[in-house]
Amino acid sequence: MIDKIKELIAEAEAFKAQTKEEVEAFRIQYLGKKGLLNQYFAEFKNVANEQKKEFGQAVNALKKTAEDKVNALKEELESKEEVKGVYGDLSRPGSPINLGARHPISIVKNQIIDIFSNIGFNVSEGPEIEDDWHNFTALNLPEYHPARDMQDTFFIQTNPDVLLRTHTSSVQVRYMEKNQPPIRTISPGRVYRNEAISARSHCFFHQIEGLYIDKEVSFADLKQTLQYFTTQLFGKSKIRLRPSYFPFTEPSAEIDVYWGLETESDYRITKGTGWLEIGGCGMVDPNVLENCNIDSKEYSGFAFGVGIDRIAMLLHQINDIRLLSENDVRFLEQFKSAL
């Protein structure tokens, strides 16, 4: 009988199972109420005294082997199930999800779009690869006009009529060609200039162009609109329109915002004057209206253009324009909490 028990121990040790049901059947066979072990325990009283010790040890060894086997198999099957399971262990910490952030240029662009949509401006866009007509000629900058030198242009070498737009003013032309007044539109976009790259200037940057054409639009309307804009965006309502020259507007002006001189950084940003230039503006030159088939005797209007990069740098204390195009996540991550 002891040999039989030893055989059973070897069998139990070798036992393998794929399912929980198989493990349960094994447990019942060995450890169940009517299982092998209980049968051997019941047999104990019939065993001759001198064999009791050896018999007892063998039966205990069988019991331990069977119990260990059942536990080991259960554990093994459960751990496999966990991996397969849809939810696994719900108490485990989740894997971190990396949240993206909007680019500071997009943040500021969207803010400006919101501000102007509140007063009835729509958004229009045009191509970055432009032709001479839309970027220059229609804007009162005919070939050989000296003011073309104000904007160092990237031309496509094989075709002088194709260039990378130097300003978003080209979108004004496209919009007026397709739409008759009343016109209220802003055109955000990227522009290109053949300039040396430094902390302050880049060969591409972003502008927002504004255009308002209707009957009896005056310079006062322009100033009021710009004042509304600076108040909304910077919380600064004091502006000044400094006489300037752009071929596509007459009269023309630079837009200065009074930033103040309260802190050391105000001194630095405004070079000690308290005033900060944010863009150009003016009354659309009648020639430009006529170039776009708008009757300049019936309609007048204003236009303005501001740089988005400079405003983003100002609002977010970015001290190098190159950071805006390097796509370094350590930089971009810092705008998670912005809009």
Ligand code: DAH
């Ligand atoms: N296009 C000009 C530039 O890039 C900015 C500008 C000035 C736009 C006056 C305008 C404007 O619409 O009226 O320097």
